[in-house]
Amino acid sequence: MQNPQPQLANLLSRRMFFGQAGSALGAAALASLAESPLQAAVRQSAAKAKRVIYLCQSGAPSQHDLFDYKPLLTQRQGEELPASIRDGQRLTGMTADQTTFPLTPSKFPFAQYGESGAWLSSVVPHMAKIADDVCFIHSLHTEAINHDPAMTLLQTGTQQPGRPSLGSWVSYGLGSENADLPAFVVLISRGSSLGNQQPLADKLWGSAFLPAEQQGVKFRGAGDPILYLGDPAGVTRKSRRQMIDAVAQLNRLEAKSIPDPEIEARIAQYELAYRMQSSAPELVDFRDEPESTFAMYGEEAREPGTFAANCLLARRLAERDVRFIQLYHRGWDQHLHLPRDLSRQCRDVDQASAALVTDLKNRGMLDDTLVVWGGEFGRTAYCQGELTADDYGRDHHPRCFTIWMAGGGVRPGIQYGRTDEFGYNVVENPVHIHDLNATILHQLGVNHLDLTYRYQGRDFRLTDIAGGVVKDILR
The missing domain is CATH 1.10.287 (Helix Hairpins)
Structure with a gap:
């Protein structure tokens, strides 16, 4: 067995070096918000976005029922999905035993909106009004087919736990512009769907091996936004x-x-x-908001902890220069009774999502605020379980799904990427999760290849060994 004493000495000397360096950096950070050498090093160009608001829809919204219109599914309703299209795709345990895969159109009618002619379903009428303000990406894809690894990949760049989250990388690379609030804030709401509410773990906003202060600070939906924020009685x-x-x-x-x-x-x-x-306390006190704000976001914005209230809070955080604001809304896992539960979910998020974009635009903040809306993967073009005219469910589908982005230097009013006529495979301009994250960093002025951290002898980055900026969607 090797003598541990030299290893211990080396460890202590390394810890001393990093500890003393950390002390100097910590003191500097408390004294000033000036850009650090690290922040200067990772910046590749002038940032188009100063901040990000990420509206993460946990559970995987069905692109077939929201944004990716496929009339062929109506024409061939109930017919078998061709084996050549499925092409031996890996299936989840929920549909692996199915012997048929009947094509299933959306129950909700689609129409085109705005000068861009974007197709949206009737279940998102408010998002339809901002069609010309957003960029729809129909060609997102991922390797993960189950929720936990897929969400972990979306948020940290890998399916395995133990890596820093996107917000933590942004906080680490760019720091904070407000000494009185965290650089990275997390807000969570629960959907109205009667179906599955996928759990959310702290690893999704954790800092892993990055300095601990880079992790997301989770605000509560009721009472004090953070536990023990107030002083006990008698403490001045x-x-x-x-x-x-x-x-x-x-x-x-x-x-x-x-x-x-x-x-x-x-x-x-x-x-x-x-x-x-x-x-x-001042941040979460909405009493200074005019009635027009609640007319825009919806009455639920008065109710702390709802998605609408969190969207309004996200705008207030953005006004105070919080760098990365992450909203999670649970309840999109609709394997059964999708029409019923999707309608409930969309009532939760449709008006407030559109209001946030409109509000930022009206305040002149959309140009430098990047808004991202989407989940961890998509839903199948075929039905899970029994198919009827008014009821159906859809299984997980990692091969293609839709997200949208607005502001922050992203081109508005465009549809990027295309799926086949079954909505099953990407046939034009594929965008991987790593590409999405590289693009988000790029809009913040950061080269994803340069934002690295050495840990256990290896240089890690958010996009691992892949990823490229999707330049066609940028101004």
Whole structure:
């Protein structure tokens, strides 16, 4: 067995180096929000977007019932999907035992909207009104066929847990523009669907091996936005400040004996929490919003924790220069009774999603705010289970699905990529998850190839060893 003492000495010397470097960086970060050498290094060009609002629809919305109109499915309703189209695709455990795969059109009628002529279904009438403000990408694809690995891939660039999330990479590379709020905020809402509500794990907004302060800060939907934000009875701001200073002194003493970047991260988090005691209550207090705001977003925007309220909160966070705002809305996993449950889900998100884009546009913020709307994969063109005229379900489909993007230098009013007449395979301009993430970083002025972090002897990046910017959708 190898003597552990030299290894321990090397470890301590490395930890000392990184700890001392972390102390210097931590002090600088608290003193100023000026761009760091890291931030300067990863910037490739002038950013078109200053911030991102990511409206993540957990559970996989059906592109066939929302955005990707396929009249052939109506013409050939109930017929078998040709084996040449399916081409031996991997199936989930839910449909692996099916002997037939009947083509299934949407129950909801489609129409074209705006000068762009985008096809949208009747279940998203508010999104139809912003058709000329968004770019629909119909050719997204992924390798993952089940929810947890697919969502992990979408948010971290790999199906395996243990990698930093997109928001954490952005926070790490670009830092914060507001010392009183986190650079990365997470908001979660539960859908009205009676079907599956896929769980969401902290790994989706975690920082993994990046510094701990880069992880997303999850706001609660009721009460204080963050636990223990208020001071206990009898504790004044002055005594709280004294306590924070004393804890910081103890942490720095520990850092001298056992240097560790995580100690500096802890100091920074204490400082941020102290400042948020003043900034967060004002942020989540909607009483200063005019009635026209609630008419735009819908009455549910008055109800903390709803998707509509989170969209309004996202706009308020964007106004305060929060860098990355991640909304998750659960409930899109509709294997059965899709018409019923999809209608419920769309009532949750349709008006507020469109209102957010319109609100940003009216305030002159859409040009430098990138809005992304979509889930982890798509839904099959065939029915899962029994097919009737008014009821059907769809299984997972990673080969193609639709998302939309708005603002942040993305070309509005275009449809990019194309699927075959069955809506089953991409036939034009495929876009992988890595391409999507590379494009998001590009709009923030970051080259995805340069934003790396060395861990366990390897340079990691969000897009792993793939990805390319989708330049055709950019202004």
